Amino acid sequence: MxxxxxxxxxxxxxxxxxxxxxxxxxxxxxxQSDWVRGFENKVRLxxxxxxxxxxxxAYAAGVEIDMSPGFKTYWRNPGEAGxxxxxxxxxxxxxxxxxxxxxxxxxxxxxxxxxxxxxKGHVIFPVEVMPKDPGKPVTLHLKAVFGxxxxxxxxxxxxxxxxxxxxxxxxxxxxxxxxxxxxTLPVGANPNDSGRPALASWRIEKRDGNAILMLDVxxxxxxxxxxxxxxxxIYLPMTKKVEPRKSATSxxxxxxxxxxxxxxxxxxxxxxxxxxxxxxxxxSGTKGQSESLIxxxxxxxxx
Numbered sequence: 549m550x551x552x553x554x555x556x557x558x559x560x561x562x563x564x565x566x567x568x569x570x571x572x573x574x575x576x577x578x579x580q581s582d583w584v585r586g587f588e589n590k591v592r593l594x595x596x597x598x599x600x601x602x603x604x605x606a607y608a609a610g611v612e613i614d615m616s617p618g619f620k621t622y623w624r625n626p627g628e629a630g631x632x633x634x635x636x637x638x639x640x641x642x643x644x645x646x647x648x649x650x651x652x653x654x655x656x657x658x659x660x661x662x663x664x665x666x667x668k669g670h671v672i673f674p675v676e677v678m679p680k681d682p683g684k685p686v687t688l689h690l691k692a693v694f695g696x697x698x699x700x701x702x703x704x705x706x707x708x709x710x711x712x713x714x715x716x717x718x719x720x721x722x723x724x725x726x727x728x729x730x731x732t733l734p735v736g737a738n739p740n741d742s743g744r745p746a747l748a749s750w751r752i753e754k755r756d757g758n759a760i761l762m763l764d765v766x767x768x769x770x771x772x773x774x775x776x777x778x779x780x781x782i783y784l785p786m787t788k789k790v791e792p793r794k795s796a797t798s799x800x801x802x803x804x805x806x807x808x809x810x811x812x813x814x815x816x817x818x819x820x821x822x823x824x825x826x827x828x829x830x831x832s833g834t835k836g837q838s839e840s841l842i843x844x845x846x847x848x849x850x851x
Contacts, residue, residue: 579717580612584706588616589696593688593710594672597722600729605648605676609688609712610722611636612672619698622666623654625777628786629662632695632703634673640689645678647688652728653830653837656773656786660699663786665775672725677712685713730830730837737838739767745833747840748805752848758814759848761827763787764805768833774809775830782821787811819849 583590595609613621622631638647651673657664679686690708695701730744737746745768753760763774776784787809813822824846830839 579719581708581710583614584708586704586706587696587702588619588698589621589704590614591692591694591704591706591708593690593708594719594722595677595688595710595712596716597674597718597726599676600650600726603676605646605678606682607677607712607714608722608726609647609675609677609710610672610719610725611649611675611690611692611708612670612721613667613694614670615668615696617669619696620657620664620666620668621671621694621696622664623775623777624651625665625775625784626695627657627662627664627666629664631664631666631697631701632693634692634694636673636675637691637693638689639691642687642689643679643681643684644686644688645680646676647678648676650674650676650726650729652725653730653832654775655832656775664697665786672721674722674726674729685711687711728837730832730839733838733840735840735842737840739835742836742838744836744838745769745772745831746838747829747831747842750829750842752813752845753810758812759819761787761811761813761844763809763811763829765807765809765831766805767835768807768831769835772807772831772833775832776811777828777830778825779828780825782825783816784827785811785813785815813844813848823848 581593583592591613594612596607599605599608622633624633626633636649654665654667657666677686688710692706694704696704733742733746735747739746746766748764748766751762753762774787778784790808790810822844826841826843828839828841
């Protein structure tokens with residue numbers, strides 16, 4: 549939104565002239581595309597920022613979605629009430645070898661329709677960019693499809709483009725978005741070492757004929773939460789926090805956890821479809837976010 553300026557016309561002309569001169573002297577490219585406006589939302593591409601530590605990407609860009617108050621959009625698993633997970637199509641980009649979209653840790657969103665997983669009001673999805681030729685700029689061309697919802701969900705579409713190079717201006721908001729992306733940690737990691745919550749251990753419990761995924765979490769804090777996702781696109785339930793006494797275990801790592809979450813894998817699908825599948829466990833906490841990859845048992849349906 550443009551802010552009202554109280555400068556005189558002459559003052560504004562002088563500032564614009566200085567800004568133009570600086571842009572010409574540095575050869576800087578714009579840090580963002582134009583906004584594309586839709587129903588109760590606007591979306592744009594922003595860049596650049598250094599990628600996450602350990603990433604092989606050349607740099608990062610971002611997909612920024614800004615929504616009207618009370619509106620939300622979805623995480624890659626939209627939750628039990630259903631929804632439209634975002635889709636990003638980079639066809640038409642120039643000098644692009646790969647573009648990997650990253651997902652900041654989401655929130656559990658409860659309303660009359662049920663429980664969803666996503667972001668309310670505003671979100672930036674970082675994108676790790678690898679050029680084909682590192683010596684040339686990358687033109688990112690994006691066709692994005694996502695849901696914008698309040699009482700009902702409206703599919704939204706936007707087509708965006710931005711040119712990126714080492715001369716592109718840094719976007720200050722993008723670095724913060726990258727910091728909110730969960731760090732990958734092995735199961736059993738010590739949260740004191742990483743400063744982030746961690747998945748201490750996990751197991752499958754059989755209960756009334758159902759397969760219950762039990763997740764022992766350390767360091768998430770009282771308001772921590774856990775979300776599940778599979779790269780295979782299979783349905784996974786939302787988790788719920790349970791009291792430790794309901795999940796007695798002899799596992800030493802589990803005893804050290806300060807929170808336990810469970811998800812009923814029998815809910816909404818056939819256990820045979822889940823057998824042997826890899827599942828991302830995303831943990832959000834007061835001190836940060838993490839994610840761990842687990843592999844469900846091959847004999848899940850027979851447990």
